[in-house]
Amino acid sequence: MSVRVVLVDDQTLVRTGFRLVLEETGDIEVVGEAADGSQALDVVARSRPDVVLMDVRMPGLDGIEATRRIRFGPHAARVIILTTFDLDEYVLAGLRAGASGFLLKDALAADLISAVRVVAAGEAVAAPSVTRRLFAHYLGKTPPRPQTNARLAALTEREREVLTLVARGLSNAEIAAALFVSESTVKTHLGRILAKLGLRDRVQAVILGYECGLVEIGSDR
CATH class of the missing domain: 1.10.10.10 (Winged helix-like DNA-binding domain superfamily/Winged helix DNA-binding domain)
Incomplete structure (x- = not known):
């Protein structure tokens, strides 16, 4: 059985790149895309994915609130927050909103695929090196x-x-x-x-x- 994924990012090229990488695997299917948080809620409700790859900063409803609504809504799916290091402050908020982990947008294709599979299996994506850098800034002080x-x-x-x-x-x-x-x-x-x-x-x-x-x-x- 394939892992069903929804891609949420306001950049079309980012979504296209992720789709190409994921659909090459044969066991991961991209069942929907959205350009903002509001669209994400509709797409998730229609497609019932296993995992959502969620950007943070988007027009309209942002990724943090969209994550919260998806995780605690009637069509709950697991969420991976997409981020860059300059958006660190949003990652912790995303995790507390119910996300199952985070992934850097410039991650290797193998890391993206692994993250989707791990989260779909019920575990969290929290690589030690990235986790330390994020939490050092907000909790280490x-x-x-x-x-x-x-x-x-x-x-x-x-x-x-x-x-x-x-x-x-x-x-x-x-x-x-x-x-x-x-x-x-x-x-x-x-x-x-x-x-x-x-x-x-x-x-x-x-x-x-x-x-x-x-x-x-x-x-x-």
């Missing part, structure tokens, strides 16, 4: 919030380890290899972490990990 750190007291030592690795951007398979456990065990730990901390998804876990200082900005530790 202030110390972890005491009230946020207090929430971690509900976690076991192993759950805290898993959360730290999630915040570093590791996939479930990579976490399983790092901790010498099965991937299903990692999924169980992650489910418990989300439930205990009242988090909606993996991306919110990444944000919390940075806010709590579990990941040291600018390093891989």
